[in-house]
Amino acid sequence: MIFYFSGTGNSRYTAEKIGGAINEKVIDMARSRIDEQFTFEVKDQEKIGFVFPVYYYGPPTIVEEFMSKLKIYGNEHPYVYVIMTCGSNSGGADKYADKILLDQGLETEAFFTIPMVDNFIMGYDLSDEEDRKSINKRAEERIDKIIKSIIVRGASDRKSSHFDQLLTGTVYPIYLRGRKTKKFFADDRCISCNLCEEICPAQAIKMVDGRPVWVLDQCVHCVACINRCPAESIQYGDATKKRRRYVHPSIVE
Structure with missing residues (x-):
């Protein structure tokens, strides 16, 4: 097991x-x-x-x-x-x-x-x-x-x-003290696919009017939402806007 x-x-x-x-x-x-x-x-x-x-x-x-x-x-x-x-x-x-x-x-x-x-x-x-x-x-x-x-x-x-x-x-x-969600957001490239909500292991994301909203103060910071977003819409403040994403080649959404 x-x-x-x-x-x-x-x-x-x-x-x-x-x-x-x-x-x-x-x-x-x-x-x-x-x-x-x-x-x-x-x-x-x-x-x-x-x-x-x-x-x-x-x-x-x-x-x-x-x-x-x-x-x-x-x-x-x-x-x-x-x-x-x-x-x-x-x-x-x-x-x-x-x-x-x-x-x-x-x-x-x-x-x-x-x-x-x-x-x-x-x-x-x-x-x-x-x-x-x-x-x-x-x-x-x-x-x-x-x-x-x-x-x-x-x-x-x-x-x-x-x-x-x-x-x-x-x-x-x-x-442990950090893991804040307040800097997460989806920019205008969001396609309302719901993937981020579906894959969030902490259940910290809910779709509201077709856009993801982080409803918990803290999450796991696994960065699945950012890296797996098909439109590269999800960001963490300004830091991630021009950075490369990574998902293991075995992952097929």
Whole structure:
């Protein structure tokens, strides 16, 4: 069983590829949260995986909430692994996730990171097409290596340093306090397709008179709404107006 969270497709693709390779069910944490489904049966010999992106060197708030409410029964000692997709560095996100899962009675045996194309358009411009192809090629090789390790119930090949954990302790609270929605808006290119409302994992967007309105003060800042808007209409203040968008090639709207 593989639980995943994804905004623009990196972690979803990773989870689905691994799930297909090891014949494990893949479950969307955001959908389960909306459905208030946090209890799952894990059969004998079944593995438990968590795949999610790293935000500010920690897990997205939806992942943190899902893990904190998760109840597993049926297999007292499952092989548990965590895969973190990131732009370059996952910081101390492994230790942060490890503590949450331990509180739920799950001991994680392996942590892995996969550098993938960064999507944080609110902070900086995204990579060009040539760089994306190179990054995705290396990510494919990395996923294949991780699959082999999971099959044999391998140990971690990623362990955060004291500095990594200090980085998370310093930067991650900024994300938790922030995540404001007031700068989001749709410009005149909006085609009223409703996609942003449909894909928002926090249910923070509602269509009003054919335009998206952010109805919550905070969201996850997964930037799915910006990157996946077919008209490139959604912006975050002035910062994103001239920046490239990114969606994993596996995502077809």
